[in-house]
Amino acid sequence: MSIESRRREIAREAKAIVALAFRNGPIEDLHGGRPCPTCAGRGGFSRITDDEIKAIIKHAVNHVYQLLVLRDENPVEYERKIQFGERYTAKWDKPEMPRRRHHPAGL
């Protein structure tokens, strides 16, 4: 397989993994509902509580862990899950290789 076609496959998996681990997680509930009249669209407000960020990260870690284990131990089930995740990603941008860190370590 060429590098280009392998990268296309990895891009497909990356988007599906984010859909499964992040988009379809606790962040959905935070995003739902009416915009906050005070802070919607404005910086300078803490809009996610410590418990909420912990729940988002915990959900993401558990699902990425599950997917990486499946990729090793049960590639058929891994592919089934990736195909399910792809239902959400058809209109997403293609991934780009990050050039540098966006956040300091330990966030």
Ligand SMILES: [Zn+2]
């Ligand atoms: Zn607010």
